[in-house]
Amino acid sequence: MKQDLPLFPESASNFAPEVDALFWAWTAVSLFFTALIAVLIVYFMVKYRRRAVDEVGQSERAATSLEIAWSVIPLIISLAMFAWGTKVYFDMFRPPSNAVEYYTIGKQWMWKFQHPSGQREINTLHVPVGTPIKLNIQSEDVIHSFYVPAFRVKQDAVPGRQTQIWFEATKPGVYHMFCAEYCGAEHSRMVGSVIAMEPQQYEEWLAGGPAGQSMTASGAQLFQTLACDTCHRPTTGIPARGPALEGVYGKQVRLEGGRTLIADDEYVRESILNPQAKIVAGWAPVMPTFQGQVTEEQLAQLVSYVRSLGGGGSPEAGGTAAPGGSAADSAGGQVDNPAPQTAGPAPQGTNQGPQNRPQDKT
Amino acid sequence: MDATVSPTVHPEAAVARPNYLNAEYGLKSWLLTRDHKRIAILYLISVTVFFALGALFALLVRLELLTPQGDMVQPDTYNRLFTMHGIIMVFFFLIPAIPAVLGNFLVPIMIGAKDLAFPKINLASWYIYTLGGIFTLWAIVNGGVDTGWTFYTPFSTNYSNTHVVMTAVGVFINGFSSIFTGLNFIVTIHRMRAPGMTWFRLPLFIWSHYATSLVMVLGTPVIAITILLVAAERLLHLGIFDPRLGGDPVLFQHLFWFYSHPAVYIMILPAMGVQSELVAAFARKRIFGYRIVAFASIAIAVLGFLVWGHHMFVTGQSIYAATVFSVLSMLVAIPSAVKVFNLTATLYEGSISWDTPMLYALGFIGLFTIGGLTGTMIATLGIDIHLHDTYFIVAHFHYVMVGGTIMAYLGGLHYWWPKISGRLYPGFLSRLSALLVFVGFNLTFFPQFILGYLGMPRRYWSYPEEFQVFNVLSTAGATVLGVGYILPLCYFTWSMRYGKKSVDNPWGAIGLEWDTPSPPPTENFYTIPVVTRGPYDYSPEEVHARRTEEVRVG
Numbered sequence: 030m031k032q033d034l035p036l037f038p039e040s041a042s043n044f045a046p047e048v049d050a051l052f053w054a055w056t057a058v059s060l061f062f063t064a065l066i067a068v069l070i071v072y073f074m075v076k077y078r079r080r081a082v083d084e085v086g087q088s089e090r091a092a093t094s095l096e097i098a099w100s101v102i103p104l105i106i107s108l109a110m111f112a113w114g115t116k117v118y119f120d121m122f123r124p125p126s127n128a129v130e131y132y133t134i135g136k137q138w139m140w141k142f143q144h145p146s147g148q149r150e151i152n153t154l155h156v157p158v159g160t161p162i163k164l165n166i167q168s169e170d171v172i173h174s175f176y177v178p179a180f181r182v183k184q185d186a187v188p189g190r191q192t193q194i195w196f197e198a199t200k201p202g203v204y205h206m207f208c209a210e211y212c213g214a215e216h217s218r219m220v221g222s223v224i225a226m227e228p229q230q231y232e233e234w235l236a237g238g239p240a241g242q243s244m245t246a247s248g249a250q251l252f253q254t255l256a257c258d259t260c261h262r263p264t265t266g267i268p269a270r271g272p273a274l275e276g277v278y279g280k281q282v283r284l285e286g287g288r289t290l291i292a293d294d295e296y297v298r299e300s301i302l303n304p305q306a307k308i309v310a311g312w313a314p315v316m317p318t319f320q321g322q323v324t325e326e327q328l329a330q331l332v333s334y335v336r337s338l339g340g341g342g343s344p345e346a347g348g349t350a351a352p353g354g355s356a357a358d359s360a361g362g363q364v365d366n367p368a369p370q371t372a373g374p375a376p377q378g379t380n381q382g383p384q385n386r387p388q389d390k391t
Numbered sequence: 392m393d394a395t396v397s398p399t400v401h402p403e404a405a406v407a408r409p410n411y412l413n414a415e416y417g418l419k420s421w422l423l424t425r426d427h428k429r430i431a432i433l434y435l436i437s438v439t440v441f442f443a444l445g446a447l448f449a450l451l452v453r454l455e456l457l458t459p460q461g462d463m464v465q466p467d468t469y470n471r472l473f474t475m476h477g478i479i480m481v482f483f484f485l486i487p488a489i490p491a492v493l494g495n496f497l498v499p500i501m502i503g504a505k506d507l508a509f510p511k512i513n514l515a516s517w518y519i520y521t522l523g524g525i526f527t528l529w530a531i532v533n534g535g536v537d538t539g540w541t542f543y544t545p546f547s548t549n550y551s552n553t554h555v556v557m558t559a560v561g562v563f564i565n566g567f568s569s570i571f572t573g574l575n576f577i578v579t580i581h582r583m584r585a586p587g588m589t590w591f592r593l594p595l596f597i598w599s600h601y602a603t604s605l606v607m608v609l610g611t612p613v614i615a616i617t618i619l620l621v622a623a624e625r626l627l628h629l630g631i632f633d634p635r636l637g638g639d640p641v642l643f644q645h646l647f648w649f650y651s652h653p654a655v656y657i658m659i660l661p662a663m664g665v666q667s668e669l670v671a672a673f674a675r676k677r678i679f680g681y682r683i684v685a686f687a688s689i690a691i692a693v694l695g696f697l698v699w700g701h702h703m704f705v706t707g708q709s710i711y712a713a714t715v716f717s718v719l720s721m722l723v724a725i726p727s728a729v730k731v732f733n734l735t736a737t738l739y740e741g742s743i744s745w746d747t748p749m750l751y752a753l754g755f756i757g758l759f760t761i762g763g764l765t766g767t768m769i770a771t772l773g774i775d776i777h778l779h780d781t782y783f784i785v786a787h788f789h790y791v792m793v794g795g796t797i798m799a800y801l802g803g804l805h806y807w808w809p810k811i812s813g814r815l816y817p818g819f820l821s822r823l824s825a826l827l828v829f830v831g832f833n834l835t836f837f838p839q840f841i842l843g844y845l846g847m848p849r850r851y852w853s854y855p856e857e858f859q860v861f862n863v864l865s866t867a868g869a870t871v872l873g874v875g876y877i878l879p880l881c882y883f884t885w886s887m888r889y890g891k892k893s894v895d896n897p898w899g900a901i902g903l904e905w906d907t908p909s910p911p912p913t914e915n916f917y918t919i920p921v922v923t924r925g926p927y928d929y930s931p932e933e934v935h936a937r938r939t940e941e942v943r944v945g
Contacts, residue, residue, distance in 0.1 A: 036841060037845075038844065047773065051773050055768045058764075062764060066731065067760075070735060070738065070753050077742065079743060079809075082938070084675070084742040086741035086743075086929065088927075099732040100729055104722075107724055110721075111770075114698050114772045114773035116718065117772065118772030118773045119710060137550070155631070164870075171549075172640060181777040182777075184705055185705050185706045187640060188640060189639065189640065205846065208758075209779065209848040211546075211849075212472075214537075215466060215469065216851070217461070218466075220855075255828075261864045273518035273783060
């Protein structure tokens with residue numbers, strides 16, 4: 030892999046050829062114009078060098094046609110490059126529907142990964158060649174940026190939100206993985222490797238390691254540990270204080286005030302951290318926030334679990350949630366008409382049980 | 392200083408005519424002066440000190456990067472070095488360099504005014520700049536700051552254990568000196584032009600400073616507010632940028648780049664103005680497409696406010712927002728390209744001298760062309776994802792800021808030095824310095840384009856071995872560049888005392904600044920000039936007369 034004088038980065042993903050073609054096309058254009066200007070300057074400098082002390086230049090009238098030419102030609106070139114570049118960019122940020130989801134968490138100063146099957150890794154990511162892989166990226170502290178030069182992909186890990194990038198490795202090998210956004214003292218050591226393997230070897234590698242719980246299974250466990258299920262359950266005799274979450278994911282949800290939205294990752298996430306922000310119509314705003322009580326990783330697990338409870342199709346292209354967890358009776362995927370509110374004032378802030386039981390999630 | 396221009400020393404020059412330098416003596420006469428020319432000298436001294444400091448940090452950064460393993464300083468130290476290099480160079484050198492030194496000196500003279508509109512505010516701006524500098528220096532002496540010059544949150548507000556607030560206060564205060572300077576220029580250019588000095592008789596230097604001033608006045612308050620918010624979150628834990636407090640870290644980037652991208656134009660527009668003056672004076676002809684070049688400055692200033700999002704293509708912003716920012720960034724490249732083409736076309740059928748200022752000017756065109764073209768490359772979405780936050784970016788903005796702004800600044804300083812000091816400097820040494828700067832610069836920064844394309848991230852203290860070759864080249868180039876910068880410092884200092892006295896107009900150049908003695912008297916002109924023609928109308932007779940005769944007194 031190491032050369033004495035490398036001029037080209039490794040090319041190991043579906044994007045690399047596209048990005049390189051664009052890069053070299055632009056480079057060719059740039060070289061042409063730079064050479065043109067340089068040659069003209071040197072030529073004029075010599076040809077029109079001052080020969081007499083009091084000599085002056087020949088001022089010509091500005092030629093409108095020239096001005097138009099050198100405005101319009103660069104404009105056309107740059108707009109063409111813009112269009113081409115935007116196409117490549119849209120490809121990068123629109124993962125195909127069969128992409129397999131991995132989870133990535135950046136923290137000072139390491140990258141943590143979890144495979145769909147539950148395997149965890151730190152600073153090393155094994156991926157199969159030929160499979161589109163979507164990374165859900167989060168940060169536990171400051172902004173980081175996941176960067177694999179050989180794949181030509183980069184995406185910031187931004188605390189407080191989830192970002193995504195996808196790629197398909199095309200060549201087995203070991204490639205640099207960097208943190209590209211300055212993140213503090215050990216920024217330059219927040220590096221590792223992506224190891225692209227033939228699918229069969231990847232399977233063998235997976236089988237060899239200790240398989241952890243899948244994201245969804247961990248989420249299901251957490252859902253009970255945090256007692257989310259006390260309120261978020263189907264109405265069985267006793268009216269529930271929060272809407273049941275079965276079948277919600279990916280469906281349209283009507284909010285207090287008449288607005289509607291699609292219950293996607295972002296909404297589920299927000300509802301856990303800031304429950305009062307977007308209340309589902311018909312429910313009291315009684316759920317406490319879980320900000321600071323769940324880590325980014327646990328948050329991803331909870332979202333993964335809620336998604337596994339099903340609903341319509343995934344709102345995103347990459348809905349690959351494994352049907353796992355302990356899905357209870359489905360509420361039928363209709364959340365527009367939730368169970369009627371509990372009679373009387375909602376038990377806000379009252380002591381509901383042994384610990385800080387989360388109350389109604391609406 | 393030049394074989395083709397052999398300035399004669401007039402005997403009467405020995406009997407010092409009253410000028411701004413000998414009008415008064417003593418420290419007080421400088422520290423309390425309201426003369427824009429003296430204030431320009433104060434600024435010249437200050438920015439030179441900061442430039443030397445910033446260059447020292449750069450040198451240490453380059454030395455650390457000579458080897459792949461971090462072995463010269465600790466990572467914490469390294470992070471402070473590149474941070475302080477950036478903060479000092481951007482806020483305390485590049486932004487004030489041309490406007491506050493050359494602009495301060497020349498704007499009133501070029502339009503035929505006695506001074507700027509608000510001389511006391513002008514002096515205040517220097518004190519504010521100095522105060523801001525002292526705060527920042529204090530932070531450096533006490534251990535520095537390690538957030539990068541970009542102060543990205545939440546690192547700067549919650550994680551960094553260094554003197555973020557003190558530095559931020561320094562930058563905040565410094566911002567007001569920019570605002571004052573911009574305000575002064577706008578009012579002066581509007582209200583104080585000499586009789587006959589219409590808008591389209593203004594030198595392009597004035598047009599570009601006008602455009603710059605607009606950006607200074609409109610943009611700087613935004614960075615001031617942003618910095619205050621960072622301090623508020625850091626000290627008072629107000630939730631603005633930290634998601635755990637309900638804030639949004641990307642909001643910071645929007646606010647920061649809303650100023651800091653236009654700030655690039657605060658740095659490059661005055662450089663383009665200097666460039667126009669140099670090319671006109673040393674090709675001795677009118678600037679090709681004068682009006683278009685003038686309007687291009689305004690177009691760059693306006694469009695420059697609309698492209699900040701191209702710094703944020705990988706933050707997870709909406710892909711449609713990114714698309715809009717990308718296309719707008721392409722548009723802002725067009726007026727820059729037009730300027731380059733017009734300057735090059737001006738050389739055609741010129742009478743081109745190879746004096747030092749012109750060497751710098753021609754170097755500028757080449758380097759700025761590369762800086763601009765690589766700028767459009769990284770404004771292209773598909774490419775930026777790979778190149779973002781790599782050395783490609785580092786190389787690109789150094790080509791614009793060092794290859795552009797500093798080349799023009801040095802070129803301008805060499806051009807107007809006889810005007811400012813009344814003295815000449817050694818011709819051979821100064822040409823050598825121009826050559827060393829050009830070669831050293833390319834050797835330092837061109838390898839960084841390749842490093843970036845290979846994938847080396849910026850702000851790395853240690854790096855994989857395969858990147859070493861290019862880092863060694865870069866460090867070697869930096870030493871050459873350093874020598875190129877030290878030379879002018881030496882011979883300018885030397886010439887203030889020992890340099891040959893210059894005639895009033897050693898270049899035979901046209902412009903109101905050359906219609907007055909060198910150095911100019913305190914109120915610039917013996918009689919306020921009346922302007923009857925455009926800025927660059929050259930004829931052999933006039934050049935001859937200007938080159939050899941003293942400006943008549945009275």
